[in-house]
Amino acid sequence: MRHIISILLENEPGALSRVVGLFSQRNFNIETLNVAPTEDPSLSRLTVTTEGDDRVIEQITKHLNKLIDVVKLVDLTEGNHIERELMLVKVKALGASRDEVKRTVDIFRAQIVDVTPSVYTVQITGDAGKLDAFVQAMAPIGILEVARTGVSGISRGDKILSL
Amino acid sequence: MELLSGADMIARFLQDEGIERIYGYPGGAALHIYDALFRQDKVKHILVRHEQAATHAADGYARASGKPGTVLVTSGPGATNAVTGIATAYMDSIPMVVLCGQVASHLIGEDAFQETDIVGVTRPIVKHSFAIKHPSEIPEVLKKAYYLAATGRPGPVVVDIPKDMTAPTERYEYVYPKKVKIRSYNPVTRGHSGQIKKAVDMMLKARRPVFYTGGGIVTSGASENLTALVKRLGFPITTTLMGIGSYPQTDAQSLGWLGMHGSYESNMAMHHADLIVAIGARFDDRVTNNTSKFCPTAKIVHVDIDPSSISKTVRADVPIVGPADSVINEMISLLQGREMANAEALPEWWTTIDGWRAEREGKLYEASQPGERLKPQEVIEAVYHITRGEAFVTTDVGQHQMFAAQYYKFDKPNRWITSGGLGTMGFGFPAAMGIKQNFPDDVVVCFTGEGSFQMMMQELSTCKQFGTGVKIINLNNGTLGMVRQWQDLNYKSRHAHSYVESLPDFQKLIEAYGFTALKVEHHDELDAALERTFADNDELVFLDIDVDPREHVYPMQVPLGAMRDMLLSKTERT
Numbered sequence: 001m002r003h004i005i006s007i008l009l010e011n012e013p014g015a016l017s018r019v020v021g022l023f024s025q026r027n028f029n030i031e032t033l034n035v036a037p038t039e040d041p042s043l044s045r046l047t048v049t050t051e052g053d054d055r056v057i058e059q060i061t062k063h064l065n066k067l068i069d070v071v072k073l074v075d076l077t078e079g080n081h082i083e084r085e086l087m088l089v090k091v092k093a094l095g096a097s098r099d100e101v102k103r104t105v106d107i108f109r110a111q112i113v114d115v116t117p118s119v120y121t122v123q124i125t126g127d128a129g130k131l132d133a134f135v136q137a138m139a140p141i142g143i144l145e146v147a148r149t150g151v152s153g154i155s156r157g158d159k160i161l162s163l
Numbered sequence: 164m165e166l167l168s169g170a171d172m173i174a175r176f177l178q179d180e181g182i183e184r185i186y187g188y189p190g191g192a193a194l195h196i197y198d199a200l201f202r203q204d205k206v207k208h209i210l211v212r213h214e215q216a217a218t219h220a221a222d223g224y225a226r227a228s229g230k231p232g233t234v235l236v237t238s239g240p241g242a243t244n245a246v247t248g249i250a251t252a253y254m255d256s257i258p259m260v261v262l263c264g265q266v267a268s269h270l271i272g273e274d275a276f277q278e279t280d281i282v283g284v285t286r287p288i289v290k291h292s293f294a295i296k297h298p299s300e301i302p303e304v305l306k307k308a309y310y311l312a313a314t315g316r317p318g319p320v321v322v323d324i325p326k327d328m329t330a331p332t333e334r335y336e337y338v339y340p341k342k343v344k345i346r347s348y349n350p351v352t353r354g355h356s357g358q359i360k361k362a363v364d365m366m367l368k369a370r371r372p373v374f375y376t377g378g379g380i381v382t383s384g385a386s387e388n389l390t391a392l393v394k395r396l397g398f399p400i401t402t403t404l405m406g407i408g409s410y411p412q413t414d415a416q417s418l419g420w421l422g423m424h425g426s427y428e429s430n431m432a433m434h435h436a437d438l439i440v441a442i443g444a445r446f447d448d449r450v451t452n453n454t455s456k457f458c459p460t461a462k463i464v465h466v467d468i469d470p471s472s473i474s475k476t477v478r479a480d481v482p483i484v485g486p487a488d489s490v491i492n493e494m495i496s497l498l499q500g501r502e503m504a505n506a507e508a509l510p511e512w513w514t515t516i517d518g519w520r521a522e523r524e525g526k527l528y529e530a531s532q533p534g535e536r537l538k539p540q541e542v543i544e545a546v547y548h549i550t551r552g553e554a555f556v557t558t559d560v561g562q563h564q565m566f567a568a569q570y571y572k573f574d575k576p577n578r579w580i581t582s583g584g585l586g587t588m589g590f591g592f593p594a595a596m597g598i599k600q601n602f603p604d605d606v607v608v609c610f611t612g613e614g615s616f617q618m619m620m621q622e623l624s625t626c627k628q629f630g631t632g633v634k635i636i637n638l639n640n641g642t643l644g645m646v647r648q649w650q651d652l653n654y655k656s657r658h659a660h661s662y663v664e665s666l667p668d669f670q671k672l673i674e675a676y677g678f679t680a681l682k683v684e685h686h687d688e689l690d691a692a693l694e695r696t697f698a699d700n701d702e703l704v705f706l707d708i709d710v711d712p713r714e715h716v717y718p719m720q721v722p723l724g725a726m727r728d729m730l731l732s733k734t735e736r737t
Contacts, residue, residue, distance in 0.1 A: 062471035068291040071347040
């Protein structure tokens with residue numbers, strides 16, 4: 001099963017490499033990885049999506065917790081949560097397909113953020129499934145380039161991941 | 164307020180931390196630190212002949228004393244030479260602090276002379292690492308390094324120190340930090356009471372229980388409490404290779420150690436048990452054999468300070484995260500006034516176990532006859548007798564290591580010193596050196612083989628410089644015995660590169676360093692040679708013994724089998 005693990009990490013050089021190294025060292029899988037500073041300058045928040053059965057996920061969270069640079073972590077998929085990813089896509093927009101792209105962008109509630117006579121650059125946010133669907137819908141028209149941020153997430157309700 | 168340079172802070176910190184002896188080798192990036200060490204006399208520096216030996220010597224000291232070992236090396240090759248020793252300590256959870264010189268900050272990343280990203284190289288084999296960013300942070304970082312190395316599940320910590328951080332001209336305020344806090348690091352101090360209660364209830368209801376304990380008992384100093392608990396319950400106990408000595412092996416309740424070359428009775432008892440109480444052990448593959456066939460009828464209680472060790476390879480029914488010593492203590496108090504639920508079951512279990520013991524008694528190996536080459540096993544037994552079982556024993560890796568574990572009996576913890584997890588050939592001699600220098604009144608024996616010894620024999624020179632009287636027992640069979648054994652069993656005796664051609668004349672080699680070496684070729688010469696070897700505790704003696712190269716280590720678990728599936732000799736199996 002797919003899990004989204006969010007980690008509060010010491011904002012120190014080398015901390016990220018310890019997390020990433022752990023996954024390769026122990027043969028765990030990283031599907032997406034997203035990291036940025038938080039409101040507390042001493043902490044980064046890192047979100048990783050990974051696949052594995054309960055035993056593997058238990059080992060992943062235990063080993064992550066063992067890293068001295070990991071301050072706190074939560075497996076968001078254990079409870080209700082919000083998952084978002086941002087994607088920028090360059091799509092071929094020529095002739096009749098120019099309208100088709102525009103229509104599809106509207107259907108997905110995406111936005112066109114840059115225009116040239118032959119290319120639309122589209123910005124879209126949502127969960128990973130929605131982004132996959134958009135890529136699929138655009139594929140016949142012609143995707144030129146895709147940049148995805150990887151998943152970021154937060155729990156619903158009053159539950160908070162903080163120190 | 165005291166102003167010190169970074170280098171002087173390091174020397175001063177080591178004094179304030181109570182570090183008496185460090186092991187190292189100088190080089191460009193570490194020279195400011197060496198100069199600071201030169202200008203004081205409290206911390207003694209032992210100059211090794213190879214940085215790997217520095218880590219093994221510090222490691223040997225740590226295993227024997229329970230305190231962190233300290234290593235000081237220079238950047239680049241100095242640091243990379245230490246890598247095998249760091250990995251050895253990591254795999255066996257040994258506390259160690261490795262101070263590495265580094266090229267000056269402004270050169271980092273430029274492929275400068277003797278530059279290596281040692282923090283990157285060692286990342287998967289350290290508990291944690293630090294890179295010094297400013298001289299003023301040295302005292303706090305070093306305190307954190309020792310704190311991390313020695314607490315929780317211990318392990319090696321690397322501190323990378325760029326040369327400009329130790330410059331003699333820049334001085335900063337030095338205060339010895341008595342305590343440090345790391346917000347993300349809070350090792351548990353006691354186990355969950357509810358879980359411990361559950362475990363105790365299971366122990367009292369068990370019909371065929373076994374204690375299975377490991378290096379965690381030695382590390383946490385829980386030997387005495389463990390012995391009390393095992394005595395109180397009357398259960399059989401087997402230990403891992405790393406746990407040898409944590410329960411007196413000459414006691415009737417001890418089944419010896421378990422696993423691939425463990426005793427017949429301990430592997431049989433594990434397989435048939437209905438309750439396994441694992442404490443400070445990690446269900447290593449050399450213990451469990453095939454995990455899907457592991458102990459089919461047993462419920463498992465697993466106590467460990469490291470949550471990631473629990474249910475890693477074998478699912479625990481009652482996981483308890485906590486330090487062995489305090490959990491055992493709590494178990495003992497919960498047992499007060501309580502009785503076994505099935506009082507008749509335990510004596511029956513012991514009858515079964517004694518049956519297994521009797522089956523193998525006297526059948527472990529065939530002793531040599533007068534005039535014949537010695538068997539390695541009988542050499543170990545003879546050394547056990549002449550040292551009355553009280554020596555510190557280090558080993559290298561291979562057949563001699565297994566024979567030493569099987570035939571030297573340990574009644575005390577911290578005396579059996581071996582590279583269990585990583586299996587590092589070359590570990591034994593420098594480890595013995597490190598122990599002897601810190602415990603000069605004790606007898607320190609290194610069992611080795613002609614293959615392993617040659618990996619670290621340059622340390623003879625260090626022993627000469629510091630007058631270190633270790634006893635080296637070289638079980639010389641002219642082949643890489645364990646490799647050859649596997650080739651005999653799995654490769655139709657095609658001995659691909661398992662023989663050691665052109666061995667040196669060890670007697671002449673040792674004499675060249677100014678030490679005594681003795682040669683034993685036959686059974687009849689052993690006793691006199693051992694007398695001579697152990698006559699003077701301060702003298703390094705190398706005893707080169709020709710042993711039978713055909714000997715295999717048995718029992719040996721059958722690959723992919725259950726605990727009970729063992730080869731018992733070249734012709735028998737369970």
